[in-house]
Amino acid sequence: MSKHVAVIGGGVIGLATAWALVCSGQRVTLIDSAPRIAEETSYANGGQLSYRYVSPLADAGVPLKALGWMFDGPAAPLKFHPRMDPAQWRWCLSFLMACRTSVNRRNGEHLLRLSLFSQQILDMWRDEYLLDGFAWRRNGKLVVYRNQKGFASACTKISEVGPQMLTPSQCVALEPALADVEAHLAGGIFSDTDEAADCYLFCLKLEERLIASGSYERLQHRVQGFIEHNGHIDALSLEHDAPFEADDYVLATGNASTGLAQRLGIRLPLYPLKGYSLTLPFNGNSGVPDISVTDFDNKVVYARLGEQFRVAAMVDIGASDAAINPKRIAALCGLCEATFPHAGDYHQAQVWTGSRPSTPTGAPILGATPFSNFWLNTGHGSLGFTLASASGQIIADLIGGKPAPICLDGLTLPRMH
C-alpha cells in the first residue's frame, strides 16, 4: 500500500528523494520554508557530477596546510576563522581525526560506493523516465595538480574504476584551454565517464516531473519541530500552522538539519563550509574548457553547464555570515584569469555564495534514526549534487521496506550500525 511521506527541504537532496519516492509508488508532500525550491546551497554550485573523484577534504597534510593558509592572503583555498563556538571546535576535532590516511581511505571508499550507485540511478532516471533539460553532459573530469608531491600521492589513491594519469602535455592535448598553465602543472588525473550538469535546473526539472506525476504537492512552511510518541513521529510542528501528519518523514534540510534533529535529541556532526561560485556566459568561447577541470591545489572547479561557464571554489570554516567577501572574489577572479585567461571577463560574472552542509568525514548521513518513521538524508558537503540520486533512492527503498540497495557502512548516523 502506498505511503504518504513528508520530505522536509526542497534542495537537490529533498527533490531527488521526493522523485525516488514517487517513482516507487509513494505519495509525497515536500515542505520548504522558502517560497521557491533550490535557492539555498543547491542554487549555483560547481555542477560537477564527480563520481570517480570523491576524495574527502579531510586528508593527511590538510591540517598543516590549513595552518599556513590562515596566514595567506584572500586567495587561500581554505580559511579557518576560529570562533568561541563549541560546535566548531567539536567539528574541527573530528575533522582532524578523519585526516589520518587510513580513515581518509576508508571514507573515500564509502563515498565511491555511493557515488557510483548515484551515476547508475541518474542513468536510469534519464533512460527510463527521460529526465532531461538540465544541461547534463558526460564530458569527463580532469583533476590537475600543480604540486609534484600532491600529484604523486593522488596517483597512489587512484581507484580501480578507471581514472588515467596524464603528464602536463597530455593534459593540454586533452584540454587545450589549459595551454597557459602547462608550465605550472605536475600532472593530471582524468575520469572520462564523469559528468556535469546544472544542479538548479535539475531541481526545477525534477519538480516539474513530480507535479506532473499527480502524487506530489509542495507546501511552504517552516518546520519547527516534531510531535513524537514512543519512538514514532506523529506530526511535524509548523510555524504559524497546525501540525502536519504523514506516515513517514525525511529530513533533508541541509545546514538546517542540525537544529531540527536536535529537537529529537539526535546530534548531527554537521558544520557549514562556505564557498563561492562565479557564472559567466559561455558564448561558444574556445577559452572555456570543454572537460570539467579541477585545480586541485587551489581547490577551484571549472565546468561548462549549457550556455554558462561555472567556477566554484574556496572553503571558509567559521565565516561569520552569508555575505559575499569582495576580497575573496577578487582573489578568485585573479586565479581564474591566470588559469583560463581567454574564458571571459570574470569581473562581470554573477557571484554566489553557499555553505556546504559538511560532516567531518565528508560522508553524508543517510537512513534510519531511533524513530521508526523518521529518516535522514543530509550532510552531503561538497558532493550533494553528485550523491543526490543515490541518496534519494536509498531512502525510497528503506521507506518501501526494501533492504538498502548498497552497503551503508560509514554512511549512517554515527553509532546506528
Ligand SMILES: Cc1cc2nc3c(=O)[nH]c(=O)nc-3n(C[C@H](O)[C@H](O)[C@H](O)COP(=O)(O)OP(=O)(O)OC[C@H]3O[C@@H](n4cnc5c(N)ncnc54)[C@H](O)[C@@H]3O)c2cc1C
Ligand atoms: C561553492 C559550492 C560548490 C559546490 N559544488 C558542487 C559540485 O560541483 N558538485 C556537487 O556534487 N556538489 C557541490 N556542492 C555541494 C552541493 O551544492 C550541496 O551538497 C547540496 O546543494 C546540498 O543540498 P541540500 O538539499 O542538502 O541542501 P539545500 O540545497 O541547502 O536545501 C535545503 C532546503 O531546506 C530548506 N529548509 C531549511 N530549514 C527548513 C525548515 N526549518 N523547514 C522547512 N524547510 C527548511 C531550505 O529552504 C532549503 O531549500 C557545492 C557547494 C558549494 C557551496
